[in-house]
Amino acid sequence: MLVPSRRRLRIEVWIVLGLSLGQSAVYSVVQLLDKMSRAPLAQGTSTLNRPQSTREYFDLTYQLLDIVFALVPVLLVIYFLTDQRQPASGGKESHSAFRKLGFNFARPGVDLLQGLGLAALIGIPSLGLYAAGRALGITTAIIPSALDSYWWTVPVLILSAVRHAVVEEVIVVGYLLNRFGKLGWSVPLAVFASSMLRGSYHLYQGFGPFIGNAVMGVVFALIYTRTRRVMPLVIAHAVLDMVAFVGFSLFGKAIGLG
Template identity: 60%
Template sequence: MDIAQAPAPSARAWSRRLTAEIWIVLGLSLGKSAVYAVVAIIAALTRGPLGEQTTALNTSQSPRPYLDLTYQVLSVSFALVPVALVLYLLSDSGRSAFRRIGLDLRRPVRDLGWGLGLGALIGIPGLGLYLAGRALGITVAVQASGLDPYWWTVPVLLLAALKNALVEEVIVVGYLIERLGEKRWGIPAIVAASALLRGAYHLYQGWGPFAANAIMGVIFALFYLSRFGRRRVMPLVVAHTALDVAAFVGYQYLPEEWLMALGVDV
């Protein structure tokens, strides 16, 4: 007996489904982070001048070293679940999601070259914007690593950097751009949405990092859509990982006088 197939959804119904899907994905991942960041900056602004406040990244989760390591690894692992979700969702056409958004190793030399170049393009001006924000009192002091110096500290910081890169670039660039494109959004609107989301979930650090990350979002989205990026997130993952490794490991191990010269509180 033949089983009747359900009719294909109309374009309008498919667009509504995509809208719901996008909100669910963002609600489980970086959209949630953006909401918390907005609340955090409101709390900070009502507490006092931003320039006199501090926020810490990669903090210890237990005074017991091996329990802390366990928590760190679990935190990284579960943070990658939304990445797995969007890759699954993007494979709905039967095409590999890894190939669709270029999260593969088909062009390792090219991706590495573009990634390191983009990292330098973003990192140097980004540090300048951070320092300017600190000087103007509109950016909190960011302590990039609050971990004690155990044998596993550097590997965990490397994992944290890679996790951040995968979560942000796969969701904010690969997934969001592909889905908004399916909804027939124009390129300016797609780039603006991706960039503003990236800036929003960094708001807890102040207005300087918001601006720097929004600019980074514009550059990364345009690169992904350009003939140079070829809809590949791998160069962006490389760039983001390099930036975070420099920030996390550098903060952990650079001499205090160097950090103070860079305007970083220790």
């Protein structure tokens, strides 16, 4: 098996980030500067799930297309992380990236319990941090969903939550920590870089969400370094976003998670 050089790995990482959350981080910084140059952050708003058409079924189509294409970089990292080794007998032996990342259903009960526990651990303090950020004027008003009420709104919001969870945890935690390790980075440096990236693509919501998501990134990355399983993180993140997106859509109350 050919081992990728460090230069090739660096290029690979930049390509993945440029197609996914690195791009989001750049846009987030620009959006933050745009909001700050217009008015105090406390007067700004951040809408997470926006309608893309006034026509119901075109809006549904756009929403589903966004979800599907957002997952393409995840497929790319799965491809990069899957080793193709040549066994002595000929042919190819695939070493699954799903198993390498712990992104599978090998232990569904344990993963579910850990995910729900993490969601509670992260979710409750996040509400307090959001309230504090609003009081200090460093966080925008967060609107988890502005979608109109259709029969498909709740299912699409659930799919959106799962999409965000899969993209962020697989790329920012599983993939990056794997690649940073192969690049010779220490665990503290890799965890710091991963958590700063997570915080940076939430900057469009203000400095409070940046801090909260960076702390969440440290917790998730440290857990991953011990368990080597990304599935509990995906479950926790999906639950947090489902509560925020669907809860806001059904009850019209900003919960402040994204």
